[in-house]
Amino acid sequence: MPETLIKICGLTTPDAVDAAVDAGATHIGLVHFEPSPRHLSIGDAAKLRARAPAEVKVVLLTVNMQPQETAIALQDVQPDVLQLHGAETPEWLGLLKDKTKMEIWKAVGVKDRTALEKAQRFKGSAHRLLYDAAQGALPGGNGLLLDWRLLMNYHHTMPWGLAGGLNAENVADAIRYTGAPLVDASSGLESAPGVKDTAKIRAFCKAALAAKAAA
Numbered sequence: 001m002p003e004t005l006i007k008i009c010g011l012t013t014p015d016a017v018d019a020a021v022d023a024g025a026t027h028i029g030l031v032h033f034e035p036s037p038r039h040l041s042i043g044d045a046a047k048l049r050a051r052a053p054a055e056v057k058v059v060l061l062t063v064n065m066q067p068q069e070t071a072i073a074l075q076d077v078q079p080d081v082l083q084l085h086g087a088e089t090p091e092w093l094g095l096l097k098d099k100t101k102m103e104i105w106k107a108v109g110v111k112d113r114t115a116l117e118k119a120q121r122f123k124g125s126a127h128r129l130l131y132d133a134a135q136g137a138l139p140g141g142n143g144l145l146l147d148w149r150l151l152m153n154y155h156h157t158m159p160w161g162l163a164g165g166l167n168a169e170n171v172a173d174a175i176r177y178t179g180a181p182l183v184d185a186s187s188g189l190e191s192a193p194g195v196k197d198t199a200k201i202r203a204f205c206k207a208a209l210a211a212k213a214a215a
């Protein structure tokens with residue numbers, strides 16, 4: 001049985017990175033988007049990146065970032081994965097995939113079956129789709145659930161992950177209902193916007209790992 005991939009997103013401190021790594025996260029997310037309470041400068045993202053052990057993949061999140069700025073961010077942070085959360089096109093993703101040779105993920109807001117079908121246009125240009133809630137004040141990290149029923153019995157033709165409002169209390173159900181190979185959580189693991197709670201990180205990872213073991 002393949003392992004459950006666990007991404008803990010929006011980490012901003014060394015303690016939170018250490019907690020995620022110790023708890024069994026396979027991916028940690030660093031947000032570079034100024035309006036977000038989880039925003040990190042490129043310099044701070046690079047410092048946290050350096051803290052992650054080689055077996056944990058570092059995901060840099062950006063939103064509609066310009067090519068030159070993207071090149072600088074990738075050079076300085078050296079992430080394993082670039083997660084794009086805006087209106088980036090399949091063409092742009094394809095270019096990034098070819099030029100950088102790194103993993104490229106596209107986050108898509110899913111509000112109905114049409115949105116799910118439309119997301120498939122990234123096949124070939126993204127390595128993974130991350131399905132997230134469609135509404136909210138920010139492009140991500142809003143703590144809102146998407147309708148899991150849309151993903152039940154859906155025939156996935158590319159690697160994917162589930163995000164949106166996940167926490168330690170609901171992640172087992174999320175895995176059971178959708179069969180998600182990767183679960184991603186951010187605001188549900190916080191004590192205040194942008195402030196990760198290490199106990200919630202540990203509880204989330206424990207619940208996700210237990211759900212997979214029971215499957």
Ligand SMILES: O=C(O)c1ccccc1NCC(=O)[C@H](O)[C@H](O)COP(=O)(O)O
Binds near residue numbers: 139
């Ligand atoms: O987390 C943010 O603040 C954020 C800002 C801008 C773009 C993306 C952002 N987060 C992306 C993520 O991958 C989150 O983990 C995902 O949206 C789930 O968030 P949540 O519903 O809070 O668990």
